[in-house]
Structure formats: structure tokens, C-alpha cells
Amino acid sequence: MILTGANDAQIIRRETHNMEKKTLSFGSSLVAVILSLGTIIVGKLWLSLNTTIVLLLSATVVSCFVVLKGVKWSDIETEISAGIKGMGTPIVVLLETGILVGVWMACGTIPMMMDWGLKLISPKIFLLVTCLICTIMSVVSGTSWGTLATAGVALLGVGIGLGIPVPMTCGAIVVGSFFGDKMSPLSDSTIVAAASCEVPLMEHIRHMLWSTTPAYLVSIIVYVVLGFRFDGVIGGEQYESLLNGLASTFNFNVLLLIPPIVVFALVLSKKPALPAFAAGIASAIVLGMIFQGQGFAELCGVMANGCKIDSGNDLVNTLIQRGGMNSMLSTVSIVIGAAVFAAPIRASGAAQILFGKVEEIAKTPGRFAAACYIIHPIFQLVAVTYYVTYPVMGSFCAPVYDKFGLSRANLTRTFEDSGTVIAPLIPWGMAGSYITAQLGVVPSEYWQYMPMCYMCIVFGIILSLTGIGVKKADGTYVRPILWQKKSAKAAK
Numbered sequence: 001m002i003l004t005g006a007n008d009a010q011i012i013r014r015e016t017h018n019m020e021k022k023t024l025s026f027g028s029s030l031v032a033v034i035l036s037l038g039t040i041i042v043g044k045l046w047l048s049l050n051t052t053i054v055l056l057l058s059a060t061v062v063s064c065f066v067v068l069k070g071v072k073w074s075d076i077e078t079e080i081s082a083g084i085k086g087m088g089t090p091i092v093v094l095l096e097t098g099i100l101v102g103v104w105m106a107c108g109t110i111p112m113m114m115d116w117g118l119k120l121i122s123p124k125i126f127l128l129v130t131c132l133i134c135t136i137m138s139v140v141s142g143t144s145w146g147t148l149a150t151a152g153v154a155l156l157g158v159g160i161g162l163g164i165p166v167p168m169t170c171g172a173i174v175v176g177s178f179f180g181d182k183m184s185p186l187s188d189s190t191i192v193a194a195a196s197c198e199v200p201l202m203e204h205i206r207h208m209l210w211s212t213t214p215a216y217l218v219s220i221i222v223y224v225v226l227g228f229r230f231d232g233v234i235g236g237e238q239y240e241s242l243l244n245g246l247a248s249t250f251n252f253n254v255l256l257l258i259p260p261i262v263v264f265a266l267v268l269s270k271k272p273a274l275p276a277f278a279a280g281i282a283s284a285i286v287l288g289m290i291f292q293g294q295g296f297a298e299l300c301g302v303m304a305n306g307c308k309i310d311s312g313n314d315l316v317n318t319l320i321q322r323g324g325m326n327s328m329l330s331t332v333s334i335v336i337g338a339a340v341f342a343a344p345i346r347a348s349g350a351a352q353i354l355f356g357k358v359e360e361i362a363k364t365p366g367r368f369a370a371a372c373y374i375i376h377p378i379f380q381l382v383a384v385t386y387y388v389t390y391p392v393m394g395s396f397c398a399p400v401y402d403k404f405g406l407s408r409a410n411l412t413r414t415f416e417d418s419g420t421v422i423a424p425l426i427p428w429g430m431a432g433s434y435i436t437a438q439l440g441v442v443p444s445e446y447w448q449y450m451p452m453c454y455m456c457i458v459f460g461i462i463l464s465l466t467g468i469g470v471k472k473a474d475g476t477y478v479r480p481i482l483w484q485k486k487s488a489k490a491a492k
């Protein structure tokens with residue numbers, strides 16, 4: 001995800017303040033969380049209701065329950081207002097991303113990237129190359145959203161032309177995009193995770209290599225193996241139809257690469273995302289007028305409604321008729337719904353109370369660390385976004401790690417292993433809904449093709465229980481054998 005401009009310090013202070021509002025018992029807190037998740041499961045999986053409606057229904061049910069248990073309605077209203085206010089900049093980013101995709105499509109930038117990809121990439125290595133391209137772009141820019149909306153959309157079209165199943169392509173795009181979201185020093189998830197526990201940014205990034213590297217390599221191996229399923233021959237009716245359709249619809253010129261170059265240059269120079277995207281949009285409008293012969297008024301219409309060019313080819317139309325501010329309105333409604341959805345849980349302090357119980361049960365550092373890997377993604381299912389989970393868990397869990405004599409970098413690694421890369425798997429979350437809006441695929445269709453996103457949890461739990469890659473507060477690493485003995489002694 002890109003830097004949203006949200007004040008991380010304010011978020012952390014607000015969530016720390018919320019920890020003082022522990023008005024529910026452990027049993028009531030557990031019921032509140034169960035009601036929250038239960039409403040979503042029934043609404044989404046059973047009744048197939050609109051995501052925003054389900055989030056609002058869940059918020060209503062949980063609010064009624066916690067108010068009956070003594071939580072003040074005014075506290076819930078405060079959390080609703082704070083949640084929506086915190087989503088203000090992400091909402092603007094979403095709308096601007098929709099504009100950018102539409103204009104880049106209409107001016108020919110993304111279609112030209114599709115054309116080049118079709119001509120240069122073999123089906124056998126397509127998934128591998130897709131993952132690597134998105135990895136490089138996301139690490140360099142620090143934005144999963146920007147990578148998904150640009151390279152991701154272009155590579156999706158290439159994959160369709162090469163006969164690669166869309167869910168496979170989507171999985172490779174997501175893994176590459178969210179590797180950068182997790183590991184780039186420019187990413188907001190990385191910055192928020194480190195800040196939530198006062199861990200130096202680069203120390204946090206280096207420590208994540210213990211779990212992220214093997215999980216990422218598993219994904220690479222999967223894409224290489226999946227590539228053997230395809231014959232490696234470039235061609236076929238669909239392939240030729242797509243190439244001919246693109247060539248007959250757009251005038252390609254290498255100068256059409258100026259918009260993405262401008263955006264990445266500004267992002268790399270640490271300029272805010274909103275003006276960087278605005279520059280990419282402005283340059284695309286000028287190029288669209290020059291190379292595609294489009295009028296300014298026509299391109300302004302694209303900004304609102306997306307690219308509506310009729311190529312005369314149904315396949316090409318499916319790929320290029322997208323983008324525009326209006327295309328993001330459903331995602332924006334989900335973001336607002338998510339802010340309302342999380343409010344009663346935050347106002348009641350239910351999450352903090354449950355975490356306190358986890359510490360009592362776990363007792364040993366290894367068990368507590370492993371429990372965090374399990375509890376945190378469940379908490380994210382309820383809170384929807386890591387903007388909430390990282391500060392809350394950081395405020396509570398960091399002192400526990402201090403007590404065990406462990407570096408807080410172990411905790412921030414847990415956050416990203418079970419938070420940042422889990423976000424694409426949550427259909428009602430910001431990341432999941434954004435992916436669906438851009439690529440047209442829901443998480444239930446692509447989850448099996450993005451192993452890094454759940455293997456980080458697997459490797460993280462293994463590290464926590466064995467002591468491998470566990471850093472002590474003094475900067476040294478624990479000895480696994482002594483770690484096991486220490487844990488057994490503590491448990492006794």
C-alpha cells in the first residue's frame with residue numbers, strides 16, 4: 001500500500017488511549033468478537049449480501065450488544081468519527097487511482113505495456129516474470145496499490161492473451177505487489193508496524209527476512225512448477241486477436257512510458273503519493289491528446305467514467321474498458337463501512353481484554369509469540385485494517401516482549417507476517433476489495449496461488465517455537481536449545 005498521509009503518531013496515541021476503556025468482561029469481549037465475525041460469515045458466505053451492508057449490519061449488532069453491557073454510545077460515535085476521518089486520505093488515493101488507471105488506459109500507456117508483454121514473455125515463465133516485475137516495482141515505489149493498478153492490470157491482460165488462468169496471474173501479481181508493501185522502507189505498512197513498537201525501520205525490515213525469504217521462495221518455486229503446465233508456444237487465436245485489437249485501437253510510442261516514469265521518479269524522491277499520481281495523470285492527458293487524438297473534454301470524461309473506447313474486439317474491450325473515479329465508489333463504500341464496523345470493538349476494548357487472556361495462558365515467550373501469529377490475523381478479520389491492529393497489539397504486547405528480554409523487532413515481524421500479507425485474503429478489507437476492483441477476482445479464487453501470504457505465518461510460528469531467528473533485547477540471537485530449556489522451565 002502507498003503512504004496515505006495518515007498521522008501514524010496520532011493513530012498510535014488514539015489506540016493507546018482506547019486501552020483505558022476496558023469495560024467488558026473476558027466473556028463479553030469474546031461474545032462481541034464472535035458476533036462480529038458471525039455476522040460477516042452469515043452475511044457474506046451464506047446470504048451473499050453486499051460487503052458494505054454486511055459490515056454495517058455487523059457494526060449494528062455488536063454496538064447493541066456492547067451498549068447493553070455498559071459501553072457508552074458516545075464512545076462508539078467517537079470511534080466512528082475517528083475511523084472515518086482516518087480513512088479520508090486513503091479514500092482520496094482510491095479515487096485518484098481510479099482516475100489514473102482510466103487515463104493511462106485511454107492514452108495507450110497500459111495497452112502498450114500489454115503489447116510488449118505479449119511479444120516478449122513466454123507462457124512457461126510468465127507467472128515467474130509477473131511476480132518478479134511486481135516485486136521490483138513495489139519495492140522501489142513502496143506501493144502495492146500503485147503496482148496492482150498499473151503493472152498488475154497490464155500483466156493481467158498479457159496473461160489472458162497467453163492463455164494463463166486469471167486466478168494464477170492474480171496470485172503472482174499479489175505476491176509481488178505485497179512483497180514490496182511488506183519489505184520496502186517507503187511502504188506505510190512497514191513504517192506503521194515499526195513505529196507501533198518504536199523499532200528502527202531498517203532493523204524491522206532486516207528482521208523480517210527470516211520469515212519472508214523462505215515464504216517468498218516457496219512462491220517462486222510454485223510459479224516455476226506451474227509454468228511447466230504451459231507449452232511455451234506464443235500464438236493462438238486469442239493471442240493474435242488481442243495483439244491485432246490493441247494495434248488497431250492505439251498508436252504506440254515509447255514516449256507513452258513517461259507517465260509511469262514520472263510517478264516512480266516522484267515517489268522515489270519521497271514526494272507524497274497524491275501529487276505524484278496527479279503528475280502521472282496530467283502527463284497522460286497530454287500524451288493522449290498527442291498520440292491518440294483525444295480531446296481534453298473527452299479525457300476529462302475518462303477521469304470520471306473510465307476508458308470506454310470500443311475497439312470492435314470483445315476481448316480487448318474487456319481489458320481496456322476500466323478505470324475512472326466512479327469505478328472506485330464501491331470500494332470507497334467498503335472502506336467507510338470498515339471504519340464503522342471496527343468502531344464498537346475498539347470502543348469496548350474487547351480486543352485488548354482478549355490479548356490479556358492470551359498472555360495469561362501462553363506463559364512462555366515462544367508460546368506467546370506463536371499465539372500472536374494466530375490471534376493477530378483473527379483480530380484483523382474484525383478490525384479490517386492494520387492501521388488499527390498494529391497500534392493496539394503494539395501497545396499491549398511490546399511490554400510483554402520487554403519482560404521476556406526479547407527485541408520488539410520479533411513482534412513487528414509478527415505484525416507484518418500475519419497482517420500486511422494477510423490483508424489480500426480478507427474480501428471485506430481494504431486490500432481485498434481493492435484487488436477485486438482492479439483485477440476482477442475475489443480472494444476465494446486466487447488465494448491458493450499466493451503462498452507467500454500465508455506461508456509467512458507458518459515460518460513465523462516455526463521460528464517462534466524453535467527460537468531460530470529470535471532476537472534478544474541486547475541485539476544478539478537466542479540459542480535454540482537454550483530457548484527450549486528456558487521455555488520449559490518457565491512453563492513449569
